[in-house]
Amino acid sequence: MNKNNILVSIFSNWMNLALTVVVAFFVSPILVNKLGDETYGIWVLIISITGYFTLLDFGVNTAIVRYISKYNATKEHSKAVETYSSSFALFSVMSATVIIITAVFAFNFKDLFEIQAFSKRYLFAVFFIVGADLALNLIFSVFMGTLKGLQRFLELNIFSMLTSLIKNAILVYLLYNEYSLLALATLHICANIVQFVLQYILIKTKFSFLKFSFASINKKTLKRLYNYSIYSFLIGVSMQVLYFTDSIVIGSLINVSQVTYYAIPGMIVEYLEKFVWAIIAVLIPIISSQEATGSNEKNKTLYITGTRYSILLISPVIFVLYLAGDDFIGMWMGDRYSGPSGEILRILLTGYLFLLSQLIAHGILKGISKHKVLALLLCGEAVLNLGLSVILAPILGIKGVAIGTIIPLILVNAILIPYFTCKELKIRYITYFYKGLIQPLTILIVPLCIFQTFDFTIDSYIELVTFSTLVALCFFLFSLFFMLENIHKTAVFLIFNRVTRRDLKL
Template structure:
């Protein structure tokens, strides 16, 4: 988040609105190559986690070998598609002629980066399956550091989007090498064989990954199609205004995703052990933890998002990007509330229905965005994203997860969601009150936000006062007693 907050305005102001919009469009277009993953990342996570838990190292090895074999072939196809995308990119979108050549070269580099990351991403899935998110995050931080240092140097020396794309390529090469090495050290029993896998292994992977693949398509339609619609029907410059608001939602999603991602192997472990009580506890506590983390972020973005954007990117972006942000965040309140449920569905191989909902949401999003952009511009695209998301996450998900964990849909909403949302009400009031005091820089803005956070946590503590009294207070006393002696 720190990199996103402070790095994005640096890139924007160095490149300018048009070049930044072209860069976002290029990333969005090439992002569709991620669909070629076919959901294999989720399959590797699921079967390596299960194989490691049950001691079936041969099954784990077969799964990761098959996934890597398939991905190497997919990677070759993606490279060819990147060449085609580079050729037609300036023809599809309203790209300024002066940036057409740079855009083509950047797409080729981004395509190569995507192929390397996708091919060797199986190693990242191994780390996730073993619950070694600490090591996975160290590698991610290393990749980010390399990228940041490279891009800062490139832009300060007068280079443009081609240099940024090259820095992304170097960073992914280094991180892929680190992931492969780390995965081998953590799970030496894995034996990777680059040969045609057994038909049964491929069938097992595809049965699981096919629905994960549909979900991947839906994610691409939801998160990447919006930029493409704006670029095709409005302008490359308008993409910048939309992307600013959308990027803040993405940063929030990364935080929540890092929490929910750890629940997939946990759910697999509970399911493999037949621990239904553990699965129910994972849902209750995971959902409450996810909402507790995400709610103050979303409330701040909705109540004070325009102020933040004005300080972050510039006052000229506050109104348009801020409105986009408010619309998109409205859907995220309920999307984040269901993040744990989605992780559990994947972990126990009950994600078929969610995949179908996701693809329906993505298609509806695209259609509505294309229709509404003609009437409301970039706000229409945001509305096209919000409406289907609310329907899926408010109507369908509570009913579905209730069947998996043994709660009624009413209990999901009233006993799990409602207490956490209720705890956010005092924070909303405090945020509106704090907004009455003017701020002139980001430091003061963050100080104001931090000053209001105790209101939220006190409300959470009051609602769950029984748990605090029985579990939290004794632990605090134990720590204080130990420290005193």
């Protein structure tokens, strides 16, 4: 994959994410206010519970990306077909299991959370459709994993953006016409089916060698997928606990309506994570290809500079959200959410800063098949997160759940993951810690501490955009002159010179 294709893939990922953020910006307040706190909280609970069912992919999807990219790089098309076909067979069995589990949970959902707003039959239908959607996602995730392994991020993002625009336009129409959860669930499953069809057409037309074949399903391939996937599965279990347990703890131990106050800041930090993953996802198949061709030295450099640049990239966003996040939430969702959700956002940002800096480590360890240690660390984080949240929720409410989340988040991502990644890549930990973490964190923390002493508020979107632009410009200029590697600094100046010359000619 050449540099132009890498940039196109990253840019298309960002465009997809930007569209998702813009759509969420306009649609989320409509969704929350039209459904109401309790109904929206029920929707979040259903998504959180059914999210655990995706664990039945056992991490195989990451193995698909790994081996499709590897066999495509080495031109071993027969092995790629074996991976493709065996994955389909495995996911077909898992999807049937999801349907059975979904039916059981759907039948008992109303009683588990003592929901009075809807009938048992209605909630069963909503829950079952969402579960069926996930079952289809399991089977046809083979398409997405294959296309990622083949580095077709541009097409994947185009499909995603088109379906997202159509889906959300219909969603707004449904909400304004007083449709509720059943319509939402049906819309989601239909939109996903459209994406699956588009992905299948792309594979069939561009990669004709990839065809499902019963003859290509074999134990050797399934074992290879299992050996790689077992630790990806543990990572998946951990991530599901980390992402979805907070809402379930709040719904069970506090109140369903309080889920909304936590879900809003949770949505914001989730988009921040997706922003960084938009880069990392492109790099994973490249990392695998580099390992397959013996270019592991590049991965060492990638870890240090990748951590550094990840922090520099998200620093202005975290700076603005930490200082003005509560004002933004108030303007976006309504004044009643500003105080409680703003406080939760600041707590979560403290921990997510370190998580976002280590997503590059996740990508590298997965790419070189050294993700066992990552799986074990994330399992430990998930257990500690759940334990602390359950203990603190009755005492401190949703604030306690947030604190229970960030304590293990900081421990694992600020200390343990960097240490073990450096060990795998044979990098001096002190060197990495200073260059990758301390230097970029300093330019965020110092001005943040200074601005914390000032009392200011943001009263309009114009003020927010102006403040955000000034912050981004200051961080960019400082990073350009003092934090970028010389080779990257030179590249930026070359691009600037080319652009200015074109403008002068015009």
